[in-house]
Amino acid sequence: MKYLLFAGFSSLACFTAHSLAADPLYAISAIKADKTLLTDIEFNGDQLVAVGKHGTVITSPDAKNWEQANVPTQVLLTAVNFVDTQNGWACGHDATIINTDNGGNDWQLQYSNATLDKPCLDILFKDAQHGFAVGAYGMFYETHDGGKQWQKRFLDTLLFxxxxxxxxxxxxxxxxxxxxxxxxxxPHFNRIVATNEKLVLVGEMGLLAHSLDNGQTWQRDDEIYPGSFFAYGINEQNEELVAGLRGNIFSRHGDVMWQPIENIKTATVNSIIHDDKGNWLLLANSGVIFHYKDSQLQVEQLPDGKAILDAVIFEQQLVMASENGIKVKRITP
Structure with missing residues (x-):
């Protein structure tokens, strides 16, 4: 998932909730939990939910006042995903997966395996039952029952x-x-994204792959860049962006070939979002925000120079998860 952190199918194992996990250690309550390393943020329709260091999960209805959630882990959490206002999942190091059914205020441990020594880097649910968790060295888990059981898969079609x-x-x-x-x-699977037509997987060693059958089979796309990708996005106009290491960004529209976007700033891109006006925002290391629209790339750099791992647009504000906590920036019309 984030740089700061680090059609064949064979089923190897199926793990039930809490499988291979010892009694969990709960996240330590912190006075300034919104100032710690935060790796991902999402708006679930009711409130903002951000995750990060030592099992920290914080929530806010207004991007000003933040509350720390009750979380049964102390590992670094790397990703969070909600399917509605109540049901969400997060994942992190030690292949940890947790879930909430009350909007992010309280969490339960679904799976953890410290002996695996692999971080889960992204998590995606298509609905309240069907989800995927991906991570280091080709980690790929799938569930069809909301996370009660996670099936480990080996995607051999993505091999050379x-x-x-x-x-x-x-x-x-x-x-x-x-x-x-x-x-x-x-390679590491850094990001999994659902579009209207397909699932997209991006990762290490130029990995760019897709599935047209809801994740049953996967096809590796032709290589366009040998380095790592960490972010992918698609907008309503069917324009796609993929980006990653050292500011390498590519775009395409429809079925045309990927084209590199000229960029002299070498900040690694961690996440990609867009607004309803056709503006792309690419969140990057060193406090860099790339603004992209109509084939034009502009660079903004925040004064503190801290890595921005993800962001959401909320009430005319850019609410960012960064290496030193929540940052809020007013969006000018």
Missing amino acids: EDDRDYLNDLKESDPQAYEAETASIL
């Missing part, structure tokens, strides 16, 4: 052809080595 052939041979000759290789041969 030589790697796929190597694994097929290894599976026959040395099953134990095969299992070990599948744990690390895929």
Whole structure:
């Protein structure tokens, strides 16, 4: 997911809620929880919900007054996603997945596995039952029951052809080595996004992939850049942006080929959002906000120079999750 942090299918395991997790340690209550490292933020229709360091989850109805939620983990949380005003999920290090059914005020532990030593980097639910959690070294979990059970999947169609052939041979000759290789041969999956027509997955080593059947099968797109992607967005005009390491940004419209956007600022892009007027905002390291519209890229840099991990547009304000907490910036018409 965030740079600051770090059509085949085979089912390897199915984990139930709390599987492989010891008794959870609850997030420590902090007086200034809105000033700590925050990695993701979302507006669920009722209130803003942000997640971050040491299991911190904070909520606010107005972007001014923030309350810390009751959270059964102390790991770094990396992503949050809501399907409605009440039901949401968050994920983080130690493959931790938590959920809420009261809008983000209280959370329950669904899954955690410290022995796996892999962070979950993004989480996406299509509805209250069907969701995905993705992360380091090809981590890909799927649930069809709201997270009561998470099924681990290995997306071998996203391998390069030589790697796929190597694994097929290894599976026959040395099953134990095969299992070990599948744990690390895929690149990091940094972001999973749902559009009206497809699911999109972006990640390390130029990974850009899509699924047209709700995640059942995946196809790797032609490589347009060998470095890591951390962010993807699409607007109502079917314009797509993908961005990542060192300010590399690409755009396309419809079925045309991806085109690089000229950019002299090398700040890594962490997230992409857009408003209803066709303005793209790309949130980046070093306090950089890229503004993109009508093929023109402009650069804004906040004075403190702190990484911006994500943001939402809320009541004519840009509410940002950053490495030193919540930042609010008025949006000029």
